[in-house]
Every structure is written in structure tokens, then in C-alpha cells.
Amino acid sequence: MKKFEELRFFSKPLLKEANYAAHREKRSKCINPELIENLSLNSIYHVLKFWYHKKNELRLFVEINDKGEFELLDTSITRYESLPIIRYFDNGKYEIDFQKRPYPNGREWQETEIKKPVRKQSKFRKNVLEAYSNCCAVCDINQPSLIRAAHILNVKDGGPDTINNGIALCVNHEIAFDIGILTITTDYKVKTKNDIGVQLQKLKLPKSKNYYPNKEYLKKKNEIITAANNSYK
Ligand SMILES: [Zn+2]
Known part of the structure; x- marks a missing residue:
């Protein structure tokens, strides 16, 4: 027998899960959850094709009925690769190959694109x-x-x-x-409310006096903290 087609596919629960994930991971293409809800539990939903949409993201064409209609769903490569594979043979038989999921016991996972924050600081x-x-x-x-x-x-306080x-x-x-919990007085004394591993009673200061903490800023900071603490009372 000859293999003539090999496709990845979703079961209804897998499709639901991937669609939730796409929502959660804020991907641009998701499927209307109502549409998925109305799908049969006894069918499988082939991924007809996909393209590399972005780095580490695929845009899947998910077949949702036997008329070849499809919906678009964005997913990570890892999630795509965890989908089961079905191989169809020319004698009408098929075999299914379940893939290992990244986490055991059906545990869900979250994938996000890591964008480096701009480090103005x-x-x-x-x-x-x-x-x-x-x-x-x-x-x-x-x-x-x-x-x-x-x-x-x-910075937000100026x-x-x-x-x-x-x-x-x-x-x-x-x-x-x-x-x-830790405050620094304008004469650089260190005060703590709890034992938080501070042994010093005075701040270790930079070598250059120019770099010493500005007393005005310390004073303002302490006023802001006092005001905030009072507003909790
Ligand atoms: Zn420390």
C-alpha cells in the first residue's frame, strides 16, 4: 500500500484548546468559539496547509467541513508539532500518529512572543x-x-x-x-521595618560625593511613602 497523503489534524477538543491559546497569546487569527462549539465531536479537522506567518508562528488553514471550507488559526510551531498526524493510504486505510505534547497529562501551556522591552534605563x-x-x-x-x-x-514622581x-x-x-519596608534618611541611615537581611545602619556611599543620593529626593521619597502608608490606615 502506498501513502498518498499525510496531514496534521485537530479533534474538536484540540481545536478548542488551540483556539483558546491563540486568544490568550493574543495572536491575530482566531476562530469564532461558537463555530467550534457547533462542530461534531466525532470528526477530525485537517490542517490543509499552513504558512510561516511570523517567526515561530504558523497560520493554519483548518478544514471545518467536508466541503473544504476552512478557518484561519495562528499558532506556535510547538503547538502545531504537537498535533496528531493522519496518514491516508491508497487502499482507503489510514493510520494515526499521536505526538508527544510539550507537557504531560494534558497540561496546557502558554507561549508568547518574547519582545525585548526598550531599556531606556x-x-x-x-x-x-x-x-x-x-x-x-x-x-x-x-x-x-x-x-x-x-x-x-x-520617574512618575518627577x-x-x-x-x-x-x-x-x-x-x-x-x-x-x-x-x-526599607527607608533611607536624609543623613543616609538605613531603617527597616522587618528583618530583611540588612546589617548596615548606614548606606554604603559612592566614592565620589557628587554621586551621593540627593537629600531632597530622599526627603520627597520618604514623604511619598509616609503619605501612602497613612492612606492605608
Ligand atoms: Zn541587598
Whole structure:
């Protein structure tokens, strides 16, 4: 016997799942869910063809009836490759080849296109980390990938991207500083509300006085935190 056609296909549940995923992953072509709801559970829905729509995304032509009518559905290559394959033979027989899914037990997965965010901050970050020798200003962490350049006065509150509006803090302490669990007084004393791994009582300052945190910004920042805390009470 000779194979004359090989196609990937959806069952109704698989089509529903891929369509949900396309919605969730904000792809441009999805199928009207009502249309899928009205499809028979006992049929299979061939992918008639596809094209490489975008990097890592395929646009599928999904056959939705035996008249050859189709709907367009965008999907990731991984999801397409997880679809079962049906091979038709010239004697009227066929075989089905189920594919391994990326996650076991029918677990769903999410795929998104990773778009690199525009790092307007990169120069600020570089300058602040340099001023603080890549070390958190309140603890000993000095692994650059764990160090953030924290704005004292947030950009949305009018804080500039200057070194004196920045402090190098590790990820934990940056969050603590942002929400006011960790505060820095205008004379550079470090105060914490809980034990969050800060042993220092005074901020480690940059070598150059020009880069010291600006006291006005610290004062404003502390006022904003106090006001925010009061509004929760
Ligand atoms: Zn730290």
C-alpha cells in the first residue's frame, strides 16, 4: 500500500484548546468559539496547509467541513508539532500518529512572543551600578544580575535619571525600598521595618560625593511613602 497523503489534524477538543491559546497569546487569527462549539465531536479537522506567518508562528488553514471550507488559526510551531498526524493510504486505510505534547497529562501551556522591552534605563543603570561598584548599598550582594539601579524618586514622581537619584540595591532590597519596608534618611541611615537581611545602619556611599543620593529626593521619597502608608490606615 502506498501513502498518498499525510496531514496534521485537530479533534474538536484540540481545536478548542488551540483556539483558546491563540486568544490568550493574543495572536491575530482566531476562530469564532461558537463555530467550534457547533462542530461534531466525532470528526477530525485537517490542517490543509499552513504558512510561516511570523517567526515561530504558523497560520493554519483548518478544514471545518467536508466541503473544504476552512478557518484561519495562528499558532506556535510547538503547538502545531504537537498535533496528531493522519496518514491516508491508497487502499482507503489510514493510520494515526499521536505526538508527544510539550507537557504531560494534558497540561496546557502558554507561549508568547518574547519582545525585548526598550531599556531606556540602561544608561542610568550602568552609571548607578558603576558608582556603587556593582554592590547593593545595604548588603553584601555584588552579583550584577541581582543588582538594580533603584530610583530614589520614581520617574512618575518627577525623578530624573541622574546618579544622585539612584541607589544600587539588590532585587530584594530594591522592592523593600520601593514599598517603604526599607527607608533611607536624609543623613543616609538605613531603617527597616522587618528583618530583611540588612546589617548596615548606614548606606554604603559612592566614592565620589557628587554621586551621593540627593537629600531632597530622599526627603520627597520618604514623604511619598509616609503619605501612602497613612492612606492605608
Ligand atoms: Zn541587598
